[in-house]
Amino acid sequence: MPETTFLDANELVINMGPQHPSTHGVLRVILKLDGEKVLGTECVIGYLHRGVEKIGENRTYQMFAPYVDRMDYVAAVSNGLGYCLAVEKLLNVEAPPRAQAVRVILTELNRITSHLLWLGTHALDIGAITPVFYCFREREEALKIFENYCGARLTTHAFRIGGLQYELYDGFEQEVRAFCDMFLPKVDEYEELLTHNRIWVQRLKGVGILTGEECKEYGVTGPVLRAAGVKWDLRKAQPYSGYEQYEFDIPTGQNADTYDRYLVRMQEMRQSIRIIRQAVEKIPTGPIMGKVGKVVKPPTGEAYVSIEAPKGELGYFVVSDNSTQPYRVRVRPPSFINLQALDRMVRGALVADVVAIIGTLDIVLGEVDR
C-alpha cells in the first residue's frame, strides 16, 4: 500500500456495511480510500455466526441435516446433498439410482434458483432494476417444484442420509419439463436485457480481474475460477451422485473479469437445464432409500466429500467416533474462501466497483459466517 496518497491528502477510512444493501447480508468492509480509489480493504465477518459446526457435534447425524440448509440458504439443496454424501461415505452406503437421479434434478434446479437470485441482486446493485423482477418470477416456478416435492421452498431438507424421504409426486416430470421449456427463452431474455447493454458492459468489463493463477492461490472455486479460463468443475473432475452419466459442458471465460463471470453463470444455467432434461428423461425405478438403519452410527473414521455447489466447491468433512453424533463436522464453504479474494480484486478499483465486485463473488453471508 502506498504511503502517500494523491496530493498528500489523508487516506479516508469508511465502513461499508454491515447494513449496506449491496453487501448481500451483514458483511462489513472497511475501505481505505484515496478519494474514489480503493487502497485496501478489510472484511469483518461473523455477524451471522451461529456456530453451525458446533451444533453438529451435539446432534445426531439425521438431526444435523436441516441445519446445513441454513448455511447457504439460497442453495439449500446443494448443502443437503453435500452433507448426505459425506455421511453416506462414512457409512459406506450409496443412494439408490432413483434417488441419485432425483438428487441431480433438484440440485441443478437449485443451481438455477441460486444463479437467478445472484443475477437479480447483482443487476440491482449495479443499477439495473428490471432483471430482479424477471429473475424472481422464474425462480418462483422452481421454488414451486421444491415446495410440491418436499414441502418447503427455501430451507428444503429434501434429502436424507441414504437417499430420499419423499417419493416423487404425480406430475413431477411434467412440471420439471415445463420449467425447462419455459426457462431457456427466459435466459435469452435476460441476456437481451443485459449482455449488450452499454451501461452493463461499461460497469463490468475489466472490473475485478482475478487471474487463474491468483484464483488457485486463494483457493477460489466455482464460476469465478471458471471465468478465469480454468476448466475445473467437480461434477466432471470427481463425479458424484451419478453426474458421470450426463453430458454437459463446462463454460469458461478468458478475461477473468466481472463481465466474464456474468457470462459464465448465464451459460451454467443453460447447462443445468441440459442436465435436468437428460436426468428427467430416465429417472430409474426402484427404491429411494438405501440400506440405512433408523439409528445412523457410522464406524470410526473420517470422510471428506466436496461437491460443486452453485458458488463453488462445497466440502463437508465429517469425523465419526462410532457414536450417533458426529465427533466433528467441518464445512468448507465456497463463499468464505471466495471472499478472501475480495481485497486483491478491489485494490485500485473505484468505490462503485466494490459493489460490483462483491456482487460478482456471489457470497451468502449465512455461509461465510456459519
Added chain:
Amino acid sequence: MGKFLRTVFLVDLLQGLWVTFRNQRPKYIYTEQYPAERPKVAERYRGAPRLNINPDNGETLCIACNLCALACPENLIVVGSERNEQTRRKELTYFTYDISRCMFCGLCEDACPVDALELTQDFELASYTREGAIWDRQMLEEGPRPTQYRC
C-alpha cells in the same frame, strides 16, 4: 461502422426496452393479494403441526411413544404419558409443541409410527405473546384459527 451506428441509435438500450415492453402482459403478474387472496400451498407443505384425532370417537391417535420428541433437533416437543392400569397401555396426558423454536424440518412427522403428528398446510402462526407460541394438546388438535380477511 455498423457498431458506430448501433451506438448512435441506442440499439442496445432499445433492445432492452423491447424486452420490458413484451413483459407487460397482465397474465405475468405473480404477486398475491395476500389477505384477500389466500395462497394455495403445496399438499406436502410443512406448516403448523397437528395432532390427529380419530374422527370416529374423538380420541387421539397418539400412542405417547415419545419418538417425535427424540427425533426433534431442537428438543421442543414434550410428551407426557400415564400408564392406564386397566388396559395396561400408555396414554397421552399432555403434549406441548414450541412453535417459536420449530424450523419445520419434518423429522417429527417422519418419526411418528402412527401418523398422529403431522405438519399441515396452515402457515399463519403469529401470536401476540411468547406463551401463545407454545401449543398445548388442545391447540395442536384443533389447529390455528387465524382470522380470514375477505374483500
